[in-house]
Amino acid sequence: MNDMTLIQNEYREKLPEVRGRIRENVRLDKVTWFQVGGPADFVFKPEDEADLSEFLTNLPFDVPILALGVGSNLLIRDGGVRGVVLRLGRHFTKMKTEGTRLVVGAGALDGNVARFAADAALEGAEFLSGIPGSIGGALRMNAGAYGTDMSEILVSAVAYDRQGMRHVLMPEDMGFAYRHCEIPKDWIFTQATLQLSAGSTEEILARMSDISRNREESQPVRSRTGGSTFANPPGKKAWELIESVGGRGLQIGDAKISDKHCNFIINTGTATAADLEAVGEEVRRRVFETHDVLLRWEIVRLGESELDLEGTVT
Numbered sequence: 627m628n629d630m631t632l633i634q635n636e637y638r639e640k641l642p643e644v645r646g647r648i649r650e651n652v653r654l655d656k657v658t659w660f661q662v663g664g665p666a667d668f669v670f671k672p673e674d675e676a677d678l679s680e681f682l683t684n685l686p687f688d689v690p691i692l693a694l695g696v697g698s699n700l701l702i703r704d705g706g707v708r709g710v711v712l713r714l715g716r717h718f719t720k721m722k723t724e725g726t727r728l729v730v731g732a733g734a735l736d737g738n739v740a741r742f743a744a745d746a747a748l749e750g751a752e753f754l755s756g757i758p759g760s761i762g763g764a765l766r767m768n769a770g771a772y773g774t775d776m777s778e779i780l781v782s783a784v785a786y787d788r789q790g791m792r793h794v795l796m797p798e799d800m801g802f803a804y805r806h807c808e809i810p811k812d813w814i815f816t817q818a819t820l821q822l823s824a825g826s827t828e829e830i831l832a833r834m835s836d837i838s839r840n841r842e843e844s845q846p847v848r849s850r851t852g853g854s855t856f857a858n859p860p861g862k863k864a865w866e867l868i869e870s871v872g873g874r875g876l877q878i879g880d881a882k883i884s885d886k887h888c889n890f891i892i893n894t895g896t897a898t899a900a901d902l903e904a905v906g907e908e909v910r911r912r913v914f915e916t917h918d919v920l921l922r923w924e925i926v927r928l929g930e931s932e933l934d935l936e937g938t939v940t
Contacts, residue, residue, distance in 0.1 A: 630708075634667045637709060642684035646673040646715070654707065658697030659758070661850050662899045664706025664929060671715045675786070675816055678712075682814070683790030685710070691788070692928060693814050695760035696735065699767070699853045704899045705930030714762065718816060723748065726822050727781060732762030732815040736769070739820075740834060749825030750779050756837040758853060762815040767924070768802045772837060776818075777802035784817040785809060805857045805924055846884045850893040855906055856921040864921055865889040871912035878905040891925075903927060 634650075641648060652669040655661050672678035685691065690709030694700070714733030721730045721742045728748060730739050740755035753774040757764060765783055768776050783795045787810070801808025809815075841847055856864040865888050868874065874888040881901035884890040891902055910921045 633708065637667055637689050640686045640689050641668065641710070642681055644670065644672065644681050645677045646681075647671050648710075652711070654694075654697070654702045654711070657694070658700050658702055658852075659850060660697075660701060660852050660893050660897075660899070660902060662704070662893060662897060662902065663702025664704050664899075664932065666707045666711040668710045669713060670710050671713050672717075673715075674717045675792070678814065678816070679786055679790040679792065681790070682786055682788060687788065691812055693762060693766075695733070695763040696758070698758040699763065699925050701852060701899055701902055701925050701927045703903070703927065703929035704932035707929045712814060714760075714816070724819075726824055728820045728822055730761050730818055730820065732760065732765065732784075732817055734761050735759070736761065736764055743820075743822055744827055744830040744834060747825055747827045747830070748822035749830050750774075750822040751820060752830060752833045752837060755834045756841055758847075761818050765800075765815045765818060766807060766809070767805050767926075768800075768807050770805070775802075779820045779822065781819040781821045783815055783819075785813045785815045788812045844887055846886045846890050846892055849884065849890075851884070851890050852902075852925045854889050854924050855891050856889060856910070857924045859919050859921065862919065863889075867913045867917055867919060867921065868909050871909065871916050873909040873912065876905060876909060878908065881905045883909060898932075899929075900931065 648668055648670045650668055652666045654663050654666055672681060691712055692707055693712045718731040718733035721734055723746050726748060728743055736754040736757045736759050739761060740751050743751040753771045756771040757769050759769060764776050777797060780797050785793050785795060787793060858864050868888045873883050875885050876883045879901035880893060880895035880897035882892050882894050883905060884892050891906055914920050
């Protein structure tokens with residue numbers, strides 16, 4: 627029995643009883659857009675907020691927990707994720723209007739939220755149609771596109787801390803910055819209220835169509851990718867810096883900097899997470915050496931490097 631199995635057995639004994647579902651040794655490569663990465667020790671899908679709160683309240687602090695949405699901007703390393711990965715199910719995808727406000731579950735897909743708002747003739751959420759993720763992830767990274775981000779439309783968010791306590795967060799509590807928020811990483815978002823404005827469904831859908839067409843023309847949306855790889859440095863474009871150092875088309879194994887948009891990394895075949903991370907780090911190195919600019923990863927990298935039986939990194 628290796629060290630990882632011992633740790634997993636230890637965690638198993640500490641998991642509280644739940645009304646939702648807990649699964650063990652769950653592959654994560656099939657639920658991330660890159661389609662790479664090792665398994666999760668455990669995946670928990672809570673029945674509702676009360677189930678989530680009780681689970682967090684009774685889960686010992688030495689068992690790590692990670693919230694995972696649709697894996698659109700996520701790179702899971704080849705060694706997998708220790709502890710519990712939490713995924714929000716159908717209960718957390720509900721949406722409703724309250725006047726010109728939209729109340730949405732954190733598990734709702736960004737694109738579905740944009741379409742729901744359009745059908746309700748509410749404008750201001752169109753940019754979400756160009757972001758391939760869920761509302762929880764959009765809150766976590768202050769997701770934005772086409773000149774708008776979550777900080778501009780958020781009224782409040784609900785999150786549960788590591789002790790199972792429920793918090794209602796105002797925009798000023800979020801610590802929003804460019805592609806960033808200050809809420810602790812182990813807090814779980816469950817809901818958001820968004821302030822939109824009355825508009826014309828026809829005009830809103832037309833803008834969403836323009837966004838879709840623009841993404842199709844400029845980004846490798848049909849490839850196994852993770853979206854924008856690096857945040858734009860102040861006053862600069864990450865793709866321009868990458869292109870200037872010969873990054874376009876750079877390849878390590880089956881991991882490649884996209885020819886179509888060089889701020890995207892794509893898995894062209896059987897790339898590993900290590901390959902994808904390595905090609906990203908190579909362009910970061912080149913950009914830093916040439917321009918003295920250190921690109922910040924926008925893609926979230928999680929988990930452990932692949933381990934051999936002796937527990938050493940391979």
